[in-house]
Amino acid sequence: MRRFVIDTDTGSDDAVALLMALREPSIKVEAITTVAGNCRLHYATANALASIDIASTYRPKLYEGMDRPLLREATRAEFVHGVNGMSDMELPHVAQAKEEMHAIDALIEYAKASDGDLELISLGPATNLAMAIRKDPIAMQRYQHLYMMMGTGNGPGNVTPTAEFNAFADPEALKIVLESSIPVTLIGWDASVNGCFLEHDYLLELKKLNNPISQFALNCNEALIQFNRDRFKLEGLDLPDPVAMAAVLYPEMITESGNYYAEVEVNSPLTYGTIATDFMNTLEKEPNVKIVFRINGDAFRNKLKALLTI
Ligand code: BDR
Ligand code: CA
Secondary structure: OEEEEEEEOOOHHHHHHHHHHHHOOOEEEEEEEEOOOOOOHHHHHHHHHHHHHHHOOOOOEEEEOOOOOOOOOOOOOHHHHOOOOOOOOOOOOOOOOOOOOOHHHHHHHHHHHOOOOEEEEEOOOOHHHHHHHHHOHHHHOOOOEEEEEOOOOOOOOOOOOOOOHHHHHOHHHHHHHHHOOOOEEEEOOHHHHOOOOEEHHHHHHHHHHOOHHHHHHHHOOHHHHHHHHHHHOOOEEOOHHHHHHHHHHOHHHEEEEEEEOEEEOOOOOOOOOOEEEOOOOOOOOOOOEEEEEEEOHHHHHHHHHHHOOO
């Protein structure tokens, strides 16, 4: 059975990704670590604990991590996901508490305790991962693979013309990750809008499931639905973290991917946080990332619906 640690800045789409992972019976989530990003850290932690509760399967331990990026000022996505990251909905009371251990140490300890078979999924800024790599690079190399919802494949940025939110929120941390020798897959934000956008009719299908899990998944994303309506005149929802989760859990859904050498920009004000991918191999360097550009939208929608059904 595949086993995972998930690092998340739990906002509304992270919450759905957590529901998916926790409700997929063929895998096990060993631990969840939280990081500041979409929302402030304490909200991310509360949102992840609520997601564990709503998933109604089992309870991985939760470890809280970094409350700000390595160097830059915090940037949040409150206008996209609400101040609490969950469309400012009220969360259920949850008995589970976070663990005492810091997420950085937890990431290291879980790696050390594994047989090299543990996989790591990152759904937010790379701050916790970079700190753990700096603290114990050898232990962190024990992760079999690191999958990140990160960057924008070969498409435009979603916070600047060329940068995607997770990369933009802590590029210096991402640089440390890309320069480590952990095998990395980046699932770009563009995969969630090209082919995997959830149209109004599909959201109605989810609404008809009418159970606490589907209701939670929809209600926490109300702010994002409203953001798409106001900003893009689009009726529906893009779910970058669930699309990334699907690419990890169901690799057969991947329709377009490639191996490349990539670096993240940390200096230029205009392109700060942009992942520069050497598509033409102009630098003649060994690939350091696999990039997933597209997954099968129908397969994604069917699986998401199945996982939200009780
Ligand atoms: C990423 O940023 C956040 O808004 C989402 O949770 C996702 O991880 C998309 O750019
Ligand atoms: Ca996220």
